[in-house]
Amino acid sequence: MKQNKSIDEIRGEIEEMILDNTEVTNVEFEGPEIAIYTKNINSLISEPNFISQLAKKLRKRVVIRPDVSIRSGKKDVEQIVSQIVSSSVDISTIEFDDALGEVIVEVDHPEKLKGEGIDSVELITKNTGWRPHFYRTPPIESTMIKSIRHILFSETESRKRALKNIGRIINRPTYLKKPIVRMTALGGYLEVGRSSTLLQTGDADILVDCGVSVGYNAPGEYLPRFDLPEFDINALDAVVITHAHLDHSGFVPFLFKYGYRGPVYCTPPTLYFMILLHLDYLDVATKEGKLLPYSRTDVRDVVLHTITLNYSEVTDIAPGVKLTFQNAGHIVGSALAHLHIGNGLHNIMFAHDFRFAPSRILDRAVHKFVRLETLVMESTYGNPEDVVPSRKESEEMLREIIELTLNRDGKVLIPVLAVGRAQELLVIIEDLMLNEKIPEVPIFIDGMIREANAITSAFPEFLSKTLQDEILDKQHNPFLAEFFHNVSDDNTRDEIISGDPCIIFATSGMLAGGPSVKYFTALAEDEKNSLIFVSYQGAGTLGRKVEDGTRDIPLRDDREKTYLLKVKMEVHKISGFTGHSDRGELLEYIKRISPRPKRYVTVHGEETKCKNLAKTIHKMVKREALAPPIGTTVRLV
Numbered sequence: 001m002k003q004n005k006s007i008d009e010i011r012g013e014i015e016e017m018i019l020d021n022t023e024v025t026n027v028e029f030e031g032p033e034i035a036i037y038t039k040n041i042n043s044l045i046s047e048p049n050f051i052s053q054l055a056k057k058l059r060k061r062v063v064i065r066p067d068v069s070i071r072s073g074k075k076d077v078e079q080i081v082s083q084i085v086s087s088s089v090d091i092s093t094i095e096f097d098d099a100l101g102e103v104i105v106e107v108d109h110p111e112k113l114k115g116e117g118i119d120s121v122e123l124i125t126k127n128t129g130w131r132p133h134f135y136r137t138p139p140i141e142s143t144m145i146k147s148i149r150h151i152l153f154s155e156t157e158s159r160k161r162a163l164k165n166i167g168r169i170i171n172r173p174t175y176l177k178k179p180i181v182r183m184t185a186l187g188g189y190l191e192v193g194r195s196s197t198l199l200q201t202g203d204a205d206i207l208v209d210c211g212v213s214v215g216y217n218a219p220g221e222y223l224p225r226f227d228l229p230e231f232d233i234n235a236l237d238a239v240v241i242t243h244a245h246l247d248h249s250g251f252v253p254f255l256f257k258y259g260y261r262g263p264v265y266c267t268p269p270t271l272y273f274m275i276l277l278h279l280d281y282l283d284v285a286t287k288e289g290k291l292l293p294y295s296r297t298d299v300r301d302v303v304l305h306t307i308t309l310n311y312s313e314v315t316d317i318a319p320g321v322k323l324t325f326q327n328a329g330h331i332v333g334s335a336l337a338h339l340h341i342g343n344g345l346h347n348i349m350f351a352h353d354f355r356f357a358p359s360r361i362l363d364r365a366v367h368k369f370v371r372l373e374t375l376v377m378e379s380t381y382g383n384p385e386d387v388v389p390s391r392k393e394s395e396e397m398l399r400e401i402i403e404l405t406l407n408r409d410g411k412v413l414i415p416v417l418a419v420g421r422a423q424e425l426l427v428i429i430e431d432l433m434l435n436e437k438i439p440e441v442p443i444f445i446d447g448m449i450r451e452a453n454a455i456t457s458a459f460p461e462f463l464s465k466t467l468q469d470e471i472l473d474k475q476h477n478p479f480l481a482e483f484f485h486n487v488s489d490d491n492t493r494d495e496i497i498s499g500d501p502c503i504i505f506a507t508s509g510m511l512a513g514g515p516s517v518k519y520f521t522a523l524a525e526d527e528k529n530s531l532i533f534v535s536y537q538g539a540g541t542l543g544r545k546v547e548d549g550t551r552d553i554p555l556r557d558d559r560e561k562t563y564l565l566k567v568k569m570e571v572h573k574i575s576g577f578t579g580h581s582d583r584g585e586l587l588e589y590i591k592r593i594s595p596r597p598k599r600y601v602t603v604h605g606e607e608t609k610c611k612n613l614a615k616t617i618h619k620m621v622k623r624e625a626l627a628p629p630i631g632t633t634v635r636l637v
């Protein structure tokens with residue numbers, strides 16, 4: 001049976017259905033959508049049922065675009081846009097995407113433009129011949145958001161070409177051979193790091209996550225096993241990224257370096273966080289004199305080929321494969337990736353990093369699905385002893401350590417990953433300080449945390465319902481608190497180190513490079529200070545050594561002379577803020593997930609944890625549960 005229609009066949013079907021006076025000038029694939037260009041935009045968009053009927057018939061998302069000949073001049077468009085929306089929102093910038101005929105409008109409260117009776121998108125399209133796209137003005141200025149939007153709107157011809165090509169891949173005519181679905185473990189199996197799985201359906205090859213192992217140097221250890229015979233970059237149809245952390249997204253630009261030009265799917269916050277982390281990865285590698293695995297041009301190519309999807313949006317990503325993201329409760333924008341293959345043939349979900357408990361910034365991971373046969377899930381805390389204290393207990397521990405340290409004139413150092421734990425902890429500490437539960441001292445934010453806060457603030461719709469209400473309805477954005485001070489230069493760091501009691505948030509979270517190492521070495525020998533680990537410390541990192549109790553640490557000074565750092569500061573570990581499910585939450589998820597999968601695959605955990613969790617699942621639900629090593633291919637259908 002033939003699975004996909006060609007663009008000519010689709011054009012024919014549209015012409016059959018279309019009204020006489022619509023003057024369709026072009027029909028094109030644009031990523032997962034079909035774009036219909038018309039000279040008579042009014043007749044098409046005034047007929048709301050028509051578009052949904054068309055989408056239903058074509059089984060595709062349809063977007064109507066005005067033909068270039070009916071577009072108004074840009075000055076007029078700016079005026080009309082202002083007239084239509086400025087009574088409800090403040091406009092900060094208006095830009096134009098000439099290739100797609102879109103006017104990009106940044107406003108302070110895009111949510112106010114929905115559900116007010118008048119449809120501003122329709123009104124602007126009808127009146128200007130440009131389709132408006134509303135973005136939120138970042139409440140904290142963000143260079144990353146600016147530069148990514150700049151790439152997307154200034155290189156629109158390249159972007160349009162990429163979308164057309166992606167559309168062709170998705171809609172490639174295929175003839176389903178023998179139904180087959182299999183997955184090959186390329187990385188992140190019986191280990192934490194370089195997460196990557198190749199999913200093959202007979203018609204399509206899809207890569208789910210493409211991470212790097214931070215802390216390892218040999219290619220055989222830090223990048224996914226792209227050398228395995230199952231992996232062929234030229235056969236790859238799509239890349240799906242669950243979240244921005246480098247162990248899940250760090251090697252995406254590497255694929256572009258080696259010629260991949262297909263789509264990358266992720267949520268909107270993940271795009272911005274991921275690019276931020278890629279560029280930082282390059283900066284760090286350059287500073288350390290390491291061989292660069294890819295260049296900034298490859299990172300730019302990732303931006304041009306990324307298609308962002310919101311939660312619950314069902315999208316064709318390859319012939320016979322539909323992808324839906326759902327909230328994973330891990331970091332802002334993190335997703336469970338659900339793939340529906342071959343019209344009911346098989347459903348598989350990748351629950352890579354997820355937390356089945358609510359946090360201050362995120363709701364817990366989604367556990368209800370329409371269909372599900374195979375569940376691939378993380379095992380970071382897969383052993384029976386991996387029980388983390390409750391959030392309430394953890395917050396109380398944090399409060400106590402901060403209070404005691406500040407009262408004895410010490411400084412508190414919290415090494416954090418820029419994206420994830422940092423935002424969670426900042427919201428908690430802002431709350432404690434605002435309510436006078438800890439002494440008021442400056443809170444210094446060093447490294448990329450500021451930029452990550454800016455991106456987080458730009459996407460309140462990806463935060464927990466409670467925090468969303470706080471930011472959107474009560475106009476209280478904790479990231480804008482006056483206690484927070486951003487740091488980016490060495491002089492300020494020296495002043496902080498020799499200055500008064502304070503709280504310092506610095507990257508990296510595992511003391512593996514970044515400003516946190518500078519603060520640590522400067523503050524370690526004073527017993528008044530405290531170090532608080534709030535996230536997982538990877539094997540082989542300085543963080544893991546200190547966490548495990550090493551107190552004499554050989555280091556090199558500025559003149560490359562070795563000396564022994566004596567750690568006398570208090571070292572604490574609060575694991576309750578983790579973005580990962582603890583053992584209890586993992587088992588709760590197995591109990592509650594609906595429908596109950598037929599097969600379970602454990603990933604993202606040290607060997608004993610993956611194996612132990614698989615054994616427990618098998619005992620609990622009497623279904624197949626595997627903990628395969630890297631290189632294994634599992635036949636699913």
Ligand SMILES: [Zn+2]
Pocket residue numbers: 243245330353
């Ligand atoms: Zn993660």
